[in-house]
Amino acid sequence: xxxxxxxxxxxxxxxxxxxxxxxxxxxxxxxxxxxxxxxxxxxxxxxxxxxxxxxxxxxxxxxxxxxxxxxxxxxxxxxxxxxxxxxxxxxxxxxxxxxxxxxxxxxxxxxxxxxxxxxxxxxxxxxxxxxxxxxxxxxxxxxxxxxxxxxxxxxxxxxxxxxxxxxxxxxxxxxxxxxxxxxxxxxxxxxxxxxxxxxxxxxxxxxxxxxxxxxxxxxxxxxxxxxxxxxxxxxxxxxxxxxxxxxxxxxxxxxxxxxxxxxxxxxxxxxxxxxxxxxxxxxxxxxxxxxxxxxxxxxxxxxxxxxxxxxxxxxxxxxxxxxxxxxxxxxxxxxxxxxxxxxxxxxxxxx
Amino acid sequence: xxxxxxxxxxxxxxxxxxxxxxxxxxxxxxxxxxxxxxxxxxxxxxxxxxxxxxxxxxxxxxxxxxxxxxxxxxxxxxxxxxxxxxxxxxxxxxxxxxxxxxxxxxxxxxxxxxxxxxxxxxxxxxxxxxxxxxxxxxxxxxxxxxxxxxxxxxxxxxxxxxxxxxxxxxxxxxxxxxxxxxxxxxxxxxxxxxxxxxxxxxxxxxxxxxxxxxxxxxxxxxxxxxxxxxxxxxxxxxxxxxxxxxxxxxxxxxxxxxxxxxxxxxxxxxxxxxxxxxxxxxxxxxxxxxxxxxx
Amino acid sequence: xxxxxxxxxxxxxxxxxxxxxxxxxxxxxxxxxxxxxxxxxxxxxxxxxxxxxxxxxxxxxxxxxxxxxxxxxxxxxxxxxxxxxxxxxxxxxxxxxxxxxxxxxxxxxxxxxxxxxxxxxxxxxxxxxxxxxxxxxxxxxxxxxxxxxxxxxxxxxxxxxxxxxxxxxxxxxxxxxxxxxxxxxxxxxxxxxxxxxxxxxxxxxxxxxxxxxxxxxxxxxxxxxxxxxxxxxxxxxxxxxxxxxxxxxx
Ligand SMILES: Nc1ncnc2c1ncn2[C@@H]1O[C@H](COP(=O)(O)OP(=O)(O)OP(=O)(O)O)[C@@H](O)[C@H]1O
Ligand SMILES: [Mg+2]
Numbered sequence: 001x002x003x004x005x006x007x008x009x010x011x012x013x014x015x016x017x018x019x020x021x022x023x024x025x026x027x028x029x030x031x032x033x034x035x036x037x038x039x040x041x042x043x044x045x046x047x048x049x050x051x052x053x054x055x056x057x058x059x060x061x062x063x064x065x066x067x068x069x070x071x072x073x074x075x076x077x078x079x080x081x082x083x084x085x086x087x088x089x090x091x092x093x094x095x096x097x098x099x100x101x102x103x104x105x106x107x108x109x110x111x112x113x114x115x116x117x118x119x120x121x122x123x124x125x126x127x128x129x130x131x132x133x134x135x136x137x138x139x140x141x142x143x144x145x146x147x148x149x150x151x152x153x154x155x156x157x158x159x160x161x162x163x164x165x166x167x168x169x170x171x172x173x174x175x176x177x178x179x180x181x182x183x184x185x186x187x188x189x190x191x192x193x194x195x196x197x198x199x200x201x202x203x204x205x206x207x208x209x210x211x212x213x214x215x216x217x218x219x220x221x222x223x224x225x226x227x228x229x230x231x232x233x234x235x236x237x238x239x240x241x242x243x244x245x246x247x248x249x250x251x252x253x254x255x256x257x258x259x260x261x262x263x264x265x266x267x268x269x270x271x272x273x274x275x276x277x278x279x280x281x282x283x284x285x286x287x288x289x290x291x292x293x294x295x296x297x298x299x300x301x302x303x304x305x306x307x308x309x310x311x312x313x314x315x316x317x318x319x320x321x322x323x324x325x326x327x328x329x330x331x332x333x334x335x336x337x338x339x340x341x342x343x344x345x346x347x348x349x350x351x
Numbered sequence: 352x353x354x355x356x357x358x359x360x361x362x363x364x365x366x367x368x369x370x371x372x373x374x375x376x377x378x379x380x381x382x383x384x385x386x387x388x389x390x391x392x393x394x395x396x397x398x399x400x401x402x403x404x405x406x407x408x409x410x411x412x413x414x415x416x417x418x419x420x421x422x423x424x425x426x427x428x429x430x431x432x433x434x435x436x437x438x439x440x441x442x443x444x445x446x447x448x449x450x451x452x453x454x455x456x457x458x459x460x461x462x463x464x465x466x467x468x469x470x471x472x473x474x475x476x477x478x479x480x481x482x483x484x485x486x487x488x489x490x491x492x493x494x495x496x497x498x499x500x501x502x503x504x505x506x507x508x509x510x511x512x513x514x515x516x517x518x519x520x521x522x523x524x525x526x527x528x529x530x531x532x533x534x535x536x537x538x539x540x541x542x543x544x545x546x547x548x549x550x551x552x553x554x555x556x557x558x559x560x561x562x563x564x565x566x567x568x569x570x571x572x573x574x575x576x577x578x579x580x581x582x583x584x585x586x587x588x589x590x591x592x593x594x595x596x597x598x599x600x601x602x603x604x605x606x607x608x609x610x611x612x613x614x615x616x617x618x619x620x621x622x623x624x625x626x627x628x629x630x631x632x633x634x635x636x637x638x639x640x641x642x643x644x645x646x
Numbered sequence: 647x648x649x650x651x652x653x654x655x656x657x658x659x660x661x662x663x664x665x666x667x668x669x670x671x672x673x674x675x676x677x678x679x680x681x682x683x684x685x686x687x688x689x690x691x692x693x694x695x696x697x698x699x700x701x702x703x704x705x706x707x708x709x710x711x712x713x714x715x716x717x718x719x720x721x722x723x724x725x726x727x728x729x730x731x732x733x734x735x736x737x738x739x740x741x742x743x744x745x746x747x748x749x750x751x752x753x754x755x756x757x758x759x760x761x762x763x764x765x766x767x768x769x770x771x772x773x774x775x776x777x778x779x780x781x782x783x784x785x786x787x788x789x790x791x792x793x794x795x796x797x798x799x800x801x802x803x804x805x806x807x808x809x810x811x812x813x814x815x816x817x818x819x820x821x822x823x824x825x826x827x828x829x830x831x832x833x834x835x836x837x838x839x840x841x842x843x844x845x846x847x848x849x850x851x852x853x854x855x856x857x858x859x860x861x862x863x864x865x866x867x868x869x870x871x872x873x874x875x876x877x878x879x880x881x882x883x884x885x886x887x888x889x890x891x892x893x894x895x896x
Contacts, residue, residue, distance in 0.1 A: 004751050006758050008743065066445050130633045137388070138632050140448070141584040145625040148577060156618040197751055197758075200740075204748050207737040214697055216723035216752025216798065255573055259456055266449045271739070310460035317453040317460070324450050325438050334739055334778070 004197040013195035015338035016274060021184040024050070024277075028180040040176060042288070047179035048241045049280045051186045053264045055233030057276040058190040059226050060265065062199055064206030065136050068258050069127075069143030072150035073231045075253030076123055077116030077238020079154065082167045084112050085243060090169035097159035109173035113182065113239040120235020123150075124228045132224035136209075139223075147258065154250035166249025173243040182240055186233050190273045191336070193229055202226045203271075256313075263316050267323050269330025274337045279330070286319065287312050358488050364606035365599075366494040369501025370559055372598030374575050375582035376508065377552030379594035382583060383525035384545040387444060390451035391431055392579065393572025394458040395550055399424040399557030400567040401462055404473050413476050421554030427458075428550025432543055455572065462569045470568035479562055497559045504555050505595065508548070512591070521545055525591060581628055587638030596639055601628070649710040650674050651696070651727070651802045651836060656705035658691055658860075665691040666702065666860045673836045675801060678828050680847040680868070681840045683857035684880060689840045690732055692857070693804045696838075697729045698722040709802070724752055728800035732807050732840075734787040738780030742771055742790055745779050749797030761797065769793040769823075785816050792820075796827060796835075803827060805839045809846060817843070821850055848872065856880070 024047065031043040056070050083091075083098070084107045091103045107115070131142050154161050161167065193199045201222045205212040209219050242248065260283075268279020290312045323330060381389045399420035406416035435454045439447060479493040512518035520541050560575060561567065582601050586593025605624050612620060632638070651673040658666040666688045673679050681689050694700040696707055698719035706715045714722050728749075737745050743762055750761045766772045769789055774782060779790060792808060805824070809817045827833045841847050847854060847868065854871040856863040858880045864871050871877055 003757050004747075004754055006743075006747055006762075008759060060445075064443075064445060066448055130629055134632055134636045135588070136444075137588040138584045138636060138638065140388070141580050142629055142632060144577060144580060145629060149622045149625045152619060152622045197747075200744060200747060201751070203740060203744075204737045207739050208735050210699060210719075211731065211735040211737070212748070213719040214699065214723055214729055215748050215794070216720050217748070218718075218720045255570065259452060262449065262452065270445070310463045314457055314460040314464075317456040320453040321435060321450055324442065324446050324453075328439075328442050328446050 006195070006197075006200075009195040009200070010192070012336070012338040013191040015341065016336040017184075017188045017191050019337045020187050020274065020277060024180055024183050024187075028176045032176050042284075043176060044174050044179045044244050046280060046284055047183040048174075048237065048244050049261075049264065049284065050183045050277050051237035051240060052234065053261055053268075053276040053280050054183075054186050054190045054273055055230050055237050056261055056265055057230075057270060057273055058193055058233060059230035061270045061272065061276075062194060062202040062206065063223055063226050064270075065223070066140045066262075067143040067227075068140070069146035069150075070230065070234050071253050071258045071261065072147050073120045073124065073234035074238040074241070074257070074261075075150060075154055075250070076120045077113075077235035077240075078242040078248060078253070079161055079167070079238075080116045080119045080235075081112040081239035081242040082170050082248075083160070084115055085109075085171055085173065086167065086169045087171070094162060094167065094169065095160070109178055109243060112173070112243065113236050116239025116242075117232045117236040120231045120238070121228060124231030128224045128227040128231075132220045132227060147254070151250055151254050154253060161250065164249055164251070166247060168247035170242055170246045172246055174240065179240065179244075182236065186236065187273055187277070189229075189233060190276075193226075194273065198222055198225050259313070259317075263320055266320055266330055267316075269332035269334075271329060271334050272332040272336055274335070275330050275332030278332055282319075282331070283316055286315060290315055355488055359490060360606055360610055362488075362490055362494055362498065364603050366498040366501070367606060368599035368602035369498050369505065370556060370563075370598075371578050371582050371602050372595040373501055373504060373552050373556040373559075374579035375586065375594040375598040376505070376591065377549045377556065378576070378579040379583040379586070379589075379591055380521070380525075380545050380549045380552070383589045383591060384521060384542060385436070385447075386589075387436070387447040388451065388580070389431075389436075389549070390448060390576065391435075391455040391458060392451075392549065392553060393574075393576030394455045395424045395428055395553035395572070396557035396560055396575050397458065397462065397567070397569065397572040398427045399554045400473070400561050400571060401466060403558070403561060404471055404567050405466075407473060413474075417558040420558060421551065424554030424557055425547050425550035428546045428553065429543060432546040436542075437539070455576075459569045459572070466569075468569065470566050470571075472566050473561055475562050475565045493562055497563070500555065500559060504552065508552070511548075517541075517544055521548075522591075525589070581625070585628055585631055585638055587640035590638070590640040593638055593640035600639070604628070649726075649801055651838075652706075652708045653692075653696060654706045654708075656692070656695060656702050656707070658688075658695055658700060658702040664860050666695065669705070669857070669860075669862055671855055671862075671865075673802060673838055675836045676828055676830055676834050677853070678824065678837045678839060678851045680851035680854040681838055681857065682842070682844070682847060682854060683863070686859075687857040688860040689857055690806055691860075693729060693806050693838070693840065696722075697727060697804060720752075723798075726798075726801035727804070728795040728798060728802070729804040730788075730791045730795050730806055730808060732810070734784075734791045736779040736787055736791055736794070739778060741776055741778055742766075742774050742782070743776065745790060745794050746771075746797055749794035751798075753798035765793050765797055785812055788812065789816075789820075792823070796833060799833055800835055802836045802838070803833075805837065807840050807842065809841060809843060817846065821846060824850060844872075 027043060031039050052074060059067055059070065083102055084105055087106060088104050091098060095103070127146055131139055134142060155164050201212060201217045204217065205219045205222060212219055264279035264283045265276055266279070267282055268277065269275030293311050327333065378389065378392050381387065402420040402423040403416040406419055407413065431454050435450050436447065439450055479496070481492050482489045483492055512522055521544065524541050556575065578601060582597035583594045584597070585600055586595070586597030604627050605620065608620050608623050612623065653669060653671040656666055656669045669692060681692065683689055691700065695702045698717050701716055706713060708714060709725050709727060712725060714725065737748065746762045746765050747758050750756055750758055766775055771790060771793065774786060779787065782790065788808060788811065792805070795803060809820055812820065824837060824839065827835055828837055839850070851868055853866065854868050855865045856871060856877050863880055864874045864877050
């Protein structure tokens, strides 16, 4: 099977990988040097979002099928991390109905992330078997159904999730270092998948599913693989996110968050892992710049802008429409970081 | 279950079904002409609802407020077409979906900023809550009104699509997206018309929806779009007949679950309904009416 | 025993239109068969049915001793059947190399990089190796599609109007390539080719199958078919224009 792996694509994925890991590493180191609490928080948020959006990219970008359901995997990862990392003392009070062995368990950051990924994998396998056979439009609807279904479970399964009240008391296990590692590993996994034979088949089905079939590729199996892989990454991202946010409720895994993650992906470019990261950066930046406006702002002594709730979300929504009109494929289009370097080398060789 | 209860539930299911069928038809109309899902469709109901809320606040009677709300839904639908979708004509399915998603978020936030973030109560005419007796059966007035209005609107739309020249143009475009492209200059008008009809249906559905709910909130459009989306997919994406059938089927599934599930499981009704829908799709990936085989 | 591709009593309807009725056809390896017929006579439908893109109502299709009726297209392809489309269906957002890789992968017996280099070379596509398929000129796109189809060394190859839209040089080039595919020293595959250019069919094919309104009108050697009365009538009777290529697929 290794014969089907193209050295060209793996090499260029590797180039992109180390460049991205380097950029993210520099950001982490810079934050560590500045050592300011709000900056550190900003960077850990950024890395967590990178993981989530890259996870989303690995399915949507390669398959060209929209998924509203990935936030459900995000939620699964987050809840499983919460249940596994909250101290037994708090669990005894807040979640008395939990089975004893879960109540007494308390695991490390890494184990929580891996468990989040595993649980997500399980749900992805069950749902993926049904989903991957559907036509594209039906599949999009089914992912939305998945989101609603899991939200109703999160909001109503009170013994485990505390329903709409939500869980609290998750230890802040996140550090600049471990978020960077997670972002790099997840980015690497997404790039490797994109370069793999299965990833390429999935991209082919994005362009033309019928022609992909006539080349001997089972489109359903390929979509299943992409679905499962990205769910694993999403679950891991959810587990990270929980240990960064410390308390959350079911409504954080719904419409608003879906829009938030999708907007980053669309602005950056759905087909590109580099684009996913760029999208997170741009949206985070716009968010930081406009956050002041949201709470009202005074310019000098005379001008006081009123509070504008939702101005951030609205600006981002406008940005999406503008990007789609000017650059339908998003900022990065179909390119990864290495394409800029690699292409130049190719043209040099030819001349 | 007594026969009375059964009949009442049947009326409930039919009434909910005609509402879902309307919702689905409005969403399906644009899908079948343009091949795109308008995610901002739910916000047309929101717009209709808030218009009614504001008008009723200043003392306008409910039916008049409903008519103005309906007009606003049509207007906003046309506006979205002009501002968002026309510049993106020819873009991919997924781009259009993202764009409409963004449009929906913009409308929600505009309402949050201009009116309120919190849900608001709309006073609904008292007759809606009353029961009338038809023979041995006690039936909720609102259910009957919804059923009647729903069926009349559906019949009107069917007549429009079947009998008029413009209706024919829409059906031709719905048969095949390519046809829309080949229509050239006329295409813009057919597309605008489909958006206007879609807005009209959303408006009617919005008035009915509000009469049931009695409240508006900025994110109230999510549930209707979800139901409409599910209905058109079970019906077979792109088929208008399928959309209507899908709406009724979904309503019957929901009412049946509500009646049959034990009280403990009631919060999970939506989850169960969706599970059934996914199973239906698993067995018939193309939906009830497949456009490809044209049966 | 060498494999054969066998089509028996195949019928396909499109709501009210009988696109194929009772078609029988047999294609041996190392054989080139021409499939001709006026516009709308069901040629593309036949190719779609054989390759599993469409599912016929009646009749059977077998490859070797395997009955593949009703199989999905990907499973049939893995059995050694490749095809091209009447209008090139490439993966437009992928590069030329990636398009070729996709053709090679299904066979999974070659080192993908080596085989890609070989194909690029054989089809003269090196200059465009890193370009996205959507940016290529039409003639190149057609060439790429054929290269992609033969990448897995198929045993049977179905070509739907491969020469449409090509200039004379390009057509001549294509003709040589196709002869090469049939050559036992090359691929040794059985080829079914749809073509409107009768001169090309006569030069290239061992046998010719003529369809008209979904029915077999004649089958035999090029000479026999050319002098067949019914064929001449169906073909020449209706004013036939070679430039009139519709895309009837899907
Ligand atoms: N998907 C489809 N749905 C309905 N009718 C179809 C479909 N595909 C083909 N047809 C019809 O079936 C008949 C045969 O079409 P087909 O494409 O097989 O002809 P053809 O011989 O390939 O013609 P051409 O030389 O124009 O390519 C035509 O009348 C066509 O209109
Ligand atoms: Mg044809």
